[in-house]
Amino acid sequence: MEGKIIKGIGGFYYVKTKEEVIECKARGKFRHKDMKPMVGDNVIINVSNGKGVIEDILERSSELIRPTVANVTQAFVVFAIKNPDINFDLLNRFLILCEHNNIKSIVCLNKEDLATNEEKEEVKKKINDIGYDVLFINAKKAIGIELLKERLESEVTVLCGPSGAGKSTLINTLIDRSHMETGAVSDKIGRGKHTTRHSELIEIENGYLVDSPGFSNIDISFIDKDELRYCFPEFEEYNHNCKFRGCIHNKEPQCAVKAAVEEGKINEYRYSFYIRILEELLDGRKNKW
Secondary structure (H helix, E strand, C coil): CEEEEEEEECCEEEEECCCCEEEEEECCHHHHCCCCCCCCCEEEEEEECCEEEEEEECCCCCEECCCCEECCCEEEEEEECCCCCCCHHHHHHHHHHHHHCCCEEEEEEECHHHCCHHHHHHHHHHHHCCCCEEEECECCCCECHHHHHHHHCCCEEEEECCCCCCHHHHHHHHCCCCCCCCCCECCCCCCECCCCCCCEEEEECCEEEEECCCCCCCCCCCCCCCCHHHHCHHHCCCCCCCCCCCCCCCCCCCCHHHHHHHCCCCCHHHHHHHHHHHHHHHHCCCCCC
16 A cells, blocks of 8 residues: 655654555664655555554655655745844755755745845845745734745645744644644744654645754755755856866866856855855865754
C-alpha cells in the first residue's frame, strides 16, 4: 500500500493512505542504508492488525535537512520585518538552502504593520532584485492571508525561518484553527521560544503545508564549493559566460559575474555574501546562524 508520511515523532511515522492515517514503524534496513524516513516521503507500507511497517521509500524530488522534510515544491521563508529586525545574512542562508534543493522560495515578511511604507518598499526592492517574490503579511490580523492561500494550491509548502518570526501563528491562521502552541518573542534574547515539537504535514485544499520546529541557526557547509554559484539565481545568465570553464567567480580573471557586479547588474552585497560563504566552504568552516 502506498502513502505519504504526514508526521514523524518518537520513532513512529503516521502515513496517510487513500483511506486513512496509519501508525507505522520503519524497517531496520533503513538504518543500515543510513536513510531515515522523513515527513513528506512517499512510502510503501505493509499493514497488519491496524499497524503498519514502512517497507520502501520512493525517490525524493527534494530533501531539506533543517527543517527535515522531503518532496517539498515551495517554501514560504518567513521573517518578521521588525521585532526582531531582518537578519539578511540568515535570510540569504535560507534562500541558498532552498535553491540547492530546487525549491521555489517566496519571502513572507510578517508584522508588516510595524514598518512604514518607505521601509517596506526598500526591503521589497532589495529582495526582488535578487529574484524573489515578497509578500507582506500580518499573521495575527490575517492580513495578506488570502494571497498566501492562493500560493498554496497544488504545492507542498514548507514554512521555514527563524524563531520569533510568527510561523506558528501563520500556520494557525492559514488553517483556521489553533494547530500549534504559539510563543512570545523573548525580550532578553530577541528570539522566539521554540514551540513546535515535531514536523508535520497538514493537508489543505489542493495541497499540503508543512510545519516544522522553529530554529535560529542554520548550517550550509555541506554544499560543494562548485555548486554554490548555482544557488544564486541572479548569477544564472552569467555563470557560463566567464573566460575560464568552472569559474567560481572569486579570483579568476575575466569573470562575467564580477563584471556584472561592477556594472551594477548584480547586487554588490549579495556578491560579497557569496564570497564570504565560498570562503567558508573553501576553509571547511561550519558557521552557525
